[in-house]
Structures are given as structure tokens and as C-alpha cells.
Amino acid sequence: MTKRFAKYWQFMRLGYITYLAYRFQVLASFVSYLLIIALNYFLWKAVYSGRQVIAGFTMEQMMTYVVIGWSARTFFANRIDRMIGDAVKDGSIVMDLLKPTNFQLYHYFRSFGRAVFMFVFMTLPIIVVASFLFPIQLPSGKLGPYLFPISVILSFFLHAGISYLTGLVAFFTRNNEGVFRFKQLLVEVFSGVMIPITFFPGWVQDALFWLPFKYIAYAPLRIYLGMEPLSRVHQGVLLQIMWIIIIYAAGQLLWHYGIRRLEIQGG
């Protein structure tokens, strides 16, 4: 058993090492993340002028939400859909298909290696720098400090699954760029990275309960802020795990259909 999983550990390691070669290139995106956070700060400062609580958030909670949200985004973001799309387009997918590995887990773990890299070179530096510039809170509540890291790791695998499903679209159609963009938009808006879900109309919030997106960012951030009662915290984490399993199974199923449809371009 350990032997079978040794390769996935290795995919993770190599995913990490691959990015290590480009560690200075992330500087530009580090700066842009800080700019986004600064922009949010001035926006929310204007919105909160003369008000204490909006949509259940105080100004300090909102800034914590923004900083932790955007910096966590660098960790749980992935390029799986684009990697699959590119591999199908240039035909290099054949090299992946010739390996006795689970294609889905290969992508999950390779990208997790990238996520570890991002955590070290983006997430942590952003939090450190931002905490000097803006008022932010430490994780609150009894469970916040313990459950938040677990919840964000689950966020990674949830988002990886969504990207994987999106990437498999490339097996069925050649015009996948539009689909990739649409997925990105859905995640940006409905995960709650941009603004908390509580700002949306009631019916949208109800609908989002049945979709996986809000468990990517909104749910873990509420845990961080200690804004949920204990029962809801557990429920949130369990729903994350449930969605990871459902999406993994969907990925396996779609793969078995897709692989028969695949036509490899060129030599």
C-alpha cells in the first residue's frame, strides 16, 4: 500500500521542485496580491464609514476576511484545467496515459506540491506583510486555530476536483478556453473570495448551499473568524469532505467516458 502511494508523494515533491526553479518570478504576483488587498481596504473603509456591522461583519472582521481570503487563494488555486487542456492540445497527454498511475490523483498531488510552494513563497509572506499594513485578527473561537488549516487543505482538494472536471472538457471539445474562464468566474464569485456570501440575495445564498463553491473559501474563512457555532463548523468540514468525494467520483466517471473520445493531435 505504501509502495503504491510513494509515487503520489513523489509527484507532490516534483510539483514543488518544479516551481522552485521559478521562485523569483512569483514576486510580481506577490505585489499584485498586495495591491488587490490594498484596494479592498480603501473600498471597505468607504463602505464602513459611520457603520459598525455590514452583512454580519465588522470592519476588522472584513479586513481579516480579505487578507486571509486572498492569501489562502494563492494556496488553493491551481492550474489543473489548463494543464490538461494544454496536454490535450499539444498531444503530450499520451505520455501521461502511458503511466500506470491514476491520472486524477496525479494532478491532485502534483498541484498540491505547487500549493506547498505557494504557501511558503506567497501565502505566508502576504499575510506577514499585510498584517503590518492592515488591522487583522488572529484565528478566533475554540476551533479556529486547529480546524482552519485542515479546512483550507480540504479547500485545495475541492478546488482541484472542480478544475480537474473542467479540464476533462478538453477531451470532448477543442474550444475549452471559454469553459475554463467560466469556471474561474464561478469560483471567484461564488467561493466568496471577492465578497462574503452574506452580501448576496437570500435565494442565491440558498442555492449556494447546494453547490460546492462556497466551501472553497467562505466556509473556511468563517471558521477562521469564529463566526460559526460549533455544530455548523463540523457540518462545514463534513460537507467539504463530501464534495471532495462526489467530485472525485465524477472525475473518475468522466475520465472513463472521455478516454474513449480522445483523439490525439499530431505524431
Add this chain to the structure above:
Amino acid sequence: MPIIEVNNLVKDFKRYRRRPGLGGAFKDLWARKYETVHAVNQVNFSIDSGEIVGYIGPNGAGKSTTIKVLTGILVPTSGQVRVQGLIPYKQRYQHVKQIGVVFGQRTQLWWDIAVMESFNLLQKIYEIPMSDYQARLEKFDQVLGLKELLEVPVRKLSLGQRMRCDLAASLLHNPKIVFLDEPTIGLDVAVKANIREFIREINQEYGTTVILTTHDLSDIEELCSRVLMIDAGKIIYDGELKALKDGVDASRRLLLETIFPVKLSGLADLLKDYPLDMQSTDPYHWEISFNRNQVNAAQLMHLLLSSLDVRDIGLEEPPIEEIVRRVYQARKVQ
């Protein structure tokens, strides 16, 4: 007991046909017109364990498609394919464990990191026992000279260096069968020779079955006893390379250089019993052409060597490129 069996294999592709003009482009928006292309059409062959088989044919003949079906990447439209008793596309996981594949135009190595990391990954993927892995790496190094390349990131390797590493990578898990699709494409003579030597050695040492597709027919000539020739999706020749040569072109040329000048009448008199043609540029250099089915080349050479003062003598076969060209041309005429 054949290790690869292919029966009535067909692989069709759908190709989208664009209609001409603006009107056509508009129509294409609603209903696309497809046509079916038979990339591989009713192909049959079987390969025994330990063979080195050359698989040749012009661009678009169906070589790569066949390889992709055999390796389990593509699902056949119809027909049966069995490799070591497995159906490649159905039992992909078990199947790919036991084969090695090199696509000359691609790499299985990780682009941004040292070659060694990719090799170590393969050790984990194929669960190769550490001692076997190290022994094989040592062995491969002797022929391919890998040691100096192991620490280099793949993107910094030259094409020849990369191909040596890719070839080693495809054989680390000691597969029973290795598919080599254009392994020598774009390589210089020295690297080509190196790679051929390696393939020969793997075949002899481990009994690995080799399926080799190439445009460089000298690869085939040096390595393969058997040739499969494909054209427009159909196998047009399956057999020994030598039989193909003799069947298509039995003409031979004997080049002769003498120490003393020789007169045409003298030479004609000496060879009067043989049906052949003689040409010369000067009295020292002669070109004698004949049909190998009518003239015994060994007898002819013996006669020349014993009757004349020969400085140099050599027998020329028609180049294999010429043979293959003729086979395809003959098909076009039909």
C-alpha cells in the same frame, strides 16, 4: 506463442470538413460536415517474443495510430488487439506497467528538473526494486553515457542527450515490449549509432521485444530482421528485409579496380559465360551489373580475383530507400 496479436484492426477518425466561402462558413455554424478517415484499415499481424520488428511507411500511413492502439492510448474502432494476453485500452493500468514507449518527438521527462528526479519518479511509479533499479541504471550508463547528464535539468539537454535519457527512462522497469516511435529523428550519426547499439543490447541481454518505427531505413537495416510495411492504413508487406530486397530488386553492381589497365574486349572474353553489362570510366575502373538470380556473385568474384590483378573489389546492393520507393510507386500505379 505470439506476444502481440492484431486481428482485423480498424481505427477510423472523423474529420471536420470546412465548406468553402462565406456561405460555407455560415452553414458550418449550424451543421458541420464530417468525413470518416480510415487511419488503420483491416490490419493483421502477430509478433513473437524477442523479435525486433521494423514498422515503416510514409507519413500518415497509419504507423503512429497502430502504435497508439497497441499501447492502449487509442480505442480501436473494430478488430482485436492483444498484447501479452491483455486488451490494451481496457486493461490500461496492467498493460502499461509491462511496456516501454518512446515517442521521438515527445519526452516523458520532467522539463524543469534534473533527469535524475524523473528516473527516481519512475522507480516509484513502476515499483522497481531499488537494487534492480541501480543495476539497470549502471548498465544503461555504460552504453548511453548517462552519468554526466543526471544532474542537468531536461530543458538544458541537447536533442541527442535528451533522447538517450528518454530511451533509458522507457526501459528502467525492464518491460517485455518496447515501442520506439522515431527514436532517431533529428539525431546526428554518432548518437544514432549509440542508440542502435543500445537497442540491440537490450534485445539480446533481456530478450526485450522491440517495435521500431522510423523514417531512417538504415535503422531498420541494422536492427530488424523483420519488416512490416504499411501504406494507406493497410499492411503491404510482412516478412524478412532480405526477401523484400531480393523480391523487389535483384539487380547488383560489382565495382572493380585493377592494378594494370584492362581492355573491354579482354574482360568481355573472360566473362562471356555470364549475362551481364560492363561499363568503365577508365581502364582501371569497372562497373559490372547483373541480376542476382542469373549470376552467382561469389563465382563471379572468384573468377575476377583469380584472373586479374585486383586492387579493390566490392558488391553493391540497391539502397533500401530505393527498394521502399519502388514498392510504394508500384502500388500507386496499380
